[in-house]
Amino acid sequence: MPDFGSLFSANANNMKASTIRELLKLTQKPDIISFAGGLPAPDVFPVEDLRAAANIVFDRDARKALQYGTTEGDDGLRDELIKFESKQGVTIKKDNLLVVSASQQALDIVAKLFLDPGDYVIAGRPTYLGALQAIQSYSAKVLGIPFTDAQDGFDMQALEKRYAEAIAAGKKIKYIYVIPDFQNPAGFCWSLEKRQALLDFAYETGLPILEDSPYREIRFIGDPIPSMFQLDQDGANKGVVINLKTFSKILAPGTRMGWIMAAPALISKFVVAKQAMDLCTNVFTQMWLAEYMRTGKLDGVIASTREKYRVKRTMMTDALRKYMPNRDDIRWTEPEGGLFLWVTMPSFIDTDKLLLKAIERKVAFVAGSGFYIDEPEHNSMRMNFSYSSLDQIEEGVKRLGAVVAEAIREHEKA
């Protein structure tokens, strides 16, 4: 191939391969217990009910399902999504909805619509890597906001301060990215007060909030807190929140199916952007999932997922208590939902290096540094509890505890 180097765009030069996805390949060897991925437990997939739904599409609507569809999304699926949201107290119409190829496509669409090179997005420290990749792929940057010690949302004083400094420095901020429910990577859940405070901040500054809610339905302890989309809708109703939802964690990620909820004027812009990206989302899969939703069985799958993940999360935190060295500077979150928890190590432990030792001992996690766009913290790790079996969770944490204990001994010798 000739050297096309000078022909690539600035965006291409700002794109970063996901170190996590590269690492996942390493950790997929069969004898490694991996807490690294973000995979749902495959035993929750309702295979036979999904098969039945697919066969109904073949019976009734095959030629429509195999043909091109509209960019907005299949009418039948959008009807089912409206009902699904309504049960959670969210009232939307078809013009509030765009069907997408799961949330990552939504992150790409929103980034493309708002970001010029050099623009900023406000986001948590740490936050979801895929959102950071989407932002970077348009040569934009992140204004990182720390969470409170109570882990109940952004440190609002820090937000006000960093925002004022950025504006004073002439930086263009385009939106605020948050995952209020059991965020990736740390499992933090925003309190009602903090959600309302961020919404008020959005009203004051005129910035839209991009609320990413892939784990919202996977709350296994306590009661749901209204989403920011809902708080806006039930309150001032200014339409500033763009809410992303997906089937990836509540049903099956291999279907690559999700939806955006937003004000109709924004949805119209998203539709034009999506047209140039892929014309329309997989039509067969849209009609297949609509058919599956019509069975009414999705709620049961979600309930069973919650229960399984509650048991697994408890197993992981129990194992951490049992196998991790007992020190004040080793801590972990105990999330009430989602797929991940976040372990903080003593400041002298660099989890990027620790990971290599862990892989030698046949256990894997994701080093926390990957979840910061700049000035990463190096002493944390993301641990997934949804995918491994209970036995694997106990054995894997045991191995990890030994790796950590050894790192501490080596540090104390030095």
Add this chain to the structure above:
Amino acid sequence: MPDFGSLFSANANNMKASTIRELLKLTQKPDIISFAGGLPAPDVFPVEDLRAAANIVFDRDARKALQYGTTEGDDGLRDELIKFESKQGVTIKKDNLLVVSASQQALDIVAKLFLDPGDYVIAGRPTYLGALQAIQSYSAKVLGIPFTDAQDGFDMQALEKRYAEAIAAGKKIKYIYVIPDFQNPAGFCWSLEKRQALLDFAYETGLPILEDSPYREIRFIGDPIPSMFQLDQDGANKGVVINLKTFSKILAPGTRMGWIMAAPALISKFVVAKQAMDLCTNVFTQMWLAEYMRTGKLDGVIASTREKYRVKRTMMTDALRKYMPNRDDIRWTEPEGGLFLWVTMPSFIDTDKLLLKAIERKVAFVAGSGFYIDEPEHNSMRMNFSYSSLDQIEEGVKRLGAVVAEAIREHEKA
């Protein structure tokens, strides 16, 4: 919704809604005979064989098919694509292949990787609207090249001239976009000589060729001409051609499935870009189509599609001869493949206006002006022959002939 106007990106402001897709909604009323869309004939979809293949995935591999997959694409599907290409004389390995959500996503990926605002892409006049939209959505522009009167490819003298002028004017050209086989909208097919000439031009200038081949397999008259990807591979093998293929025209567009063939170093860049766009393509559909390809029945579907479209194209050109006013300045292409033909009207007829009258008479086409990014020609129309039945083709062309005859009478009166 607050006025987010000042927050949108320059790219957002350069995005144009497809007038064609908007118009399609108008033309979808049941009593209109529409030659406007680009839809395959639904009676070629092998519904029962596709159902059987989907059920095999449910039997054998459901939990894998419902889980996340790699960005590169399913190994099984890529193996089948390698065999499929091999039968056409194209030799590729897995690292030459990226599975995508059909060709439009590939057009988006390539545009994102190469185009900075203000950059240029060389493309035909006219050319595929979706490619133009992808280019515009990165605030880039098109250097339009006319076709020869023989309709066998670019006017190479015009290309050399426009290229030299653009370089002299400091314009940055990033790639050359072509659809050598039965292009959309006009149905032109490039001769072997013209393909080789463009390849030589690419070698000289160092520009990559983006060769879009959705209709390549739908040749219903004559013998295949090697693709530019193939000519490069069998000749100097410099790896300058990026070739896009899709299941949309050879099997079923509702599966949203296609593939990019290119040099491994380019594929690696595309993979990083795609990660930030959607993580991976629909895994279930990839494994489903791999299973379908293993039946060996795809070749039969393609053969039957060719035969059906040959008959329909002949019906349409016969009807044009029968019903269009007999004038030297009314002409049409007689393509040897693909889904479209291109009708040129007398210069005093504006087909944008003619379309409104045609819709009143319950027949629709796409006005040619939509296929030019600048200085559109206004006296042409794209007519699709794949979707309508033979009776509809005859009746629709009859109606259209009457509309044209009336427009000529009105012009002669004025």
